[in-house]
Amino acid sequence: MKDIGVFGATGSIGASTLQVVREQPDEFRVVVLTAHSRQQKLAELIQEFKPSLAVIEEKPAEELVHIAKRHGCDLLEGRKALLDAAEYHMDIAMHALVGSAGLELALRLARKPMRLCLANKESIVCGGHLLKAAASLSGCQVMPVDSEHNAVYQLLEGRGLEDVARITITASGGPFRELPLDAFASITPEQAVKHPNWSMGAKISVDSATMMNKGLELIEAAYFFPVDQNQLQAVIHPQSIIHGLIELVDGSCLAHLSETNMQVPIRHALSPGKRLAGGQNLLDLMRVGQLELYPVEEERYPCFSLARQALAHAGGAPNILNAANEVAVGYFLAGKIGFLDIPKLVAKALGAAELAQWVASEAGTVEEVLELDATTRGLVQFWVKED
Ligand SMILES: NC(=O)c1ccc[n+]([C@@H]2O[C@H](COP(=O)([O-])OP(=O)(O)OC[C@H]3O[C@@H](n4cnc5c(N)ncnc54)[C@H](OP(=O)(O)O)[C@@H]3O)[C@@H](O)[C@H]2O)c1
Numbered sequence: 001m002k003d004i005g006v007f008g009a010t011g012s013i014g015a016s017t018l019q020v021v022r023e024q025p026d027e028f029r030v031v032v033l034t035a036h037s038r039q040q041k042l043a044e045l046i047q048e049f050k051p052s053l054a055v056i057e058e059k060p061a062e063e064l065v066h067i068a069k070r071h072g073c074d075l076l077e078g079r080k081a082l083l084d085a086a087e088y089h090m091d092i093a094m095h096a097l098v099g100s101a102g103l104e105l106a107l108r109l110a111r112k113p114m115r116l117c118l119a120n121k122e123s124i125v126c127g128g129h130l131l132k133a134a135a136s137l138s139g140c141q142v143m144p145v146d147s148e149h150n151a152v153y154q155l156l157e158g159r160g161l162e163d164v165a166r167i168t169i170t171a172s173g174g175p176f177r178e179l180p181l182d183a184f185a186s187i188t189p190e191q192a193v194k195h196p197n198w199s200m201g202a203k204i205s206v207d208s209a210t211m212m213n214k215g216l217e218l219i220e221a222a223y224f225f226p227v228d229q230n231q232l233q234a235v236i237h238p239q240s241i242i243h244g245l246i247e248l249v250d251g252s253c254l255a256h257l258s259e260t261n262m263q264v265p266i267r268h269a270l271s272p273g274k275r276l277a278g279g280q281n282l283l284d285l286m287r288v289g290q291l292e293l294y295p296v297e298e299e300r301y302p303c304f305s306l307a308r309q310a311l312a313h314a315g316g317a318p319n320i321l322n323a324a325n326e327v328a329v330g331y332f333l334a335g336k337i338g339f340l341d342i343p344k345l346v347a348k349a350l351g352a353a354e355l356a357q358w359v360a361s362e363a364g365t366v367e368e369v370l371e372l373d374a375t376t377r378g379l380v381q382f383w384v385k386e387d
Contacts, residue, residue: 215307
C-alpha cells in the first residue's frame with residue numbers, strides 16, 4: 001500500500017488521479033489533498049478519501065472545517081500550509097497545480113526521496129535546472145504525467161539515449177486546426193476552451209488552442225530527454241491516439257498509442273514498475289480507422305514558434321515566455337484581450353528591453369526565478385492596462 005498526496009486534487013488531473021486511486025483500493029491510500037478555491041469539491045473528496053491532511057489556499061468555510069473535523073482530517077489554510085504539506089510522509093505525490101505557482105511546491109517535493117508525478121509542466125519550464133538538482137540530491141524519481149512525455153518515457157524504458165535518432169511528441173492541433181486564419185481575431189474564450197479530444201482545465205485548453213501547450217511540452221521534453229534540440233519535434237495528429245514516437249539509429253520507429261484518457265499515463269506514472277489494470281476502454285483501432293500526421297503550421301500557431309525560440313535561446317527566455325503567456329491567457333479568459341493578443345504579448349515580453357538582462361542568463365536561484373516571473377507579469381499587466 002502506497003501513501004499518496006494529490007496536490008491540485010480539485011482539478012482535471014486531480015480528478016483523473018483520484019479515479020485511478022478509486023479503482024486500486026489495495027494499492028494506494030490518500031494521505032494529503034490540496035485545493036485552491038473549490039471548497040465544496042474538496043469537502044466531497046475529504047468525505048470519500050478521508051486523508052490525514054487537507055490544505056485549501058483560500059479561507060475555509062465553516063462547513064468544510066466541520067466536514068474535515070468529522071472525518072479526522074487536519075485542515076490547514078494558506079500558501080505556507082500548501083508548501084509545508086510537501087513534508088508530510090508520502091510515497092508518491094501527484095503535483096497537478098496549474099501554472100508557475102506550482103514551482104516552489106515542485107522544489108519542496110523534489111527534495112524528498114519519493115516518486116513525484118509531475119503534471120505541472122510550468123514548473124519544469126521555469127525551474128527545470130533547480131528541479132533536477134534537488135531531485136538528484138534527494139533521489140526523488142520525477143515521473144512525466146503529460147501523455148506525450150509519459151509515452152516517450154515508456155518507449156525509452158531499458159534503452160539508452162545514444163540509440164535514439166529522434167523523439168516526436170504529437171499535438172491534436174486544438175479546436176482551430178481548420179479555422180480560416182482571418183477568423184482567428186474573433187475567437188471567444190468559450191470556443192477556445194472546447195478541446196476536440198481532451199477534457200482539461202481552462203488554462204491548458206487555451207494553451208492547446210494556441211499550441212503554446214506543445215511549445216511548453218517541447219521544453220519539458222528537453223528536460224526529461226536530454227538529446228540535441230534538433231532531435232525533438234512535434235507533429236499534428238488530430239486523432240490524439242499516437243502520443244509519442246521514437247526513431248532509433250537503426251531505422252526502427254516505435255510508437256505509443258492509447259485512448260485519449262489521462263488515466264492511462266497517470267496509471268503508469270503512479271506505478272511504473274507494475275502495470276495497473278483499469279482501462280475500461282481498450283484502444284479500438286478499427287473504430288479510429290485513420291491515423292493522420294501533419295507538420296505544425298507556424299503561421300497558425302505563432303505561440304509554438306515562440307516557445308521553440310525560447311527553448312533554443314535558453315537563459316531566462318522560457319521563464320519570460322511562460323509568465324507572459326499565463327498573464328495573457330488569464331486576460332483572454334476574462335474577456336479583456338483577443339485570442340491573437342496572446343502571441344503578441346508573449347513576443348513583446350521576449351523582446352522587451354526591460355527584460356533583456358534576464359534573457360541573457362538563466363535565473364540561478366528560486367528567488368531569481370520568482371523575481372523574473374513577477375517582473376514579467378507586472379510588465380504584461382502594465383501593457384494591457386495601458387491599452
Ligand atoms: N488536464 C489535463 O488533461 C492535463 C494534461 C497534461 C498536463 N496537464 C497539466 O497539469 C496541470 C494541471 O492541469 P489541470 O487541467 O488539472 O488544471 P485545473 O483543472 O485548472 O486544476 C488545477 C488545480 O490546481 C489548483 N490551483 C489552481 N491555482 C492554484 C494556485 N495558485 N495555488 C494552488 N493551487 C492552485 C486548483 O484548485 P481549485 O480547483 O480549488 O481552484 C486545482 O485543484 C497543468 O500544469 C497542466 O498543464 C493537464
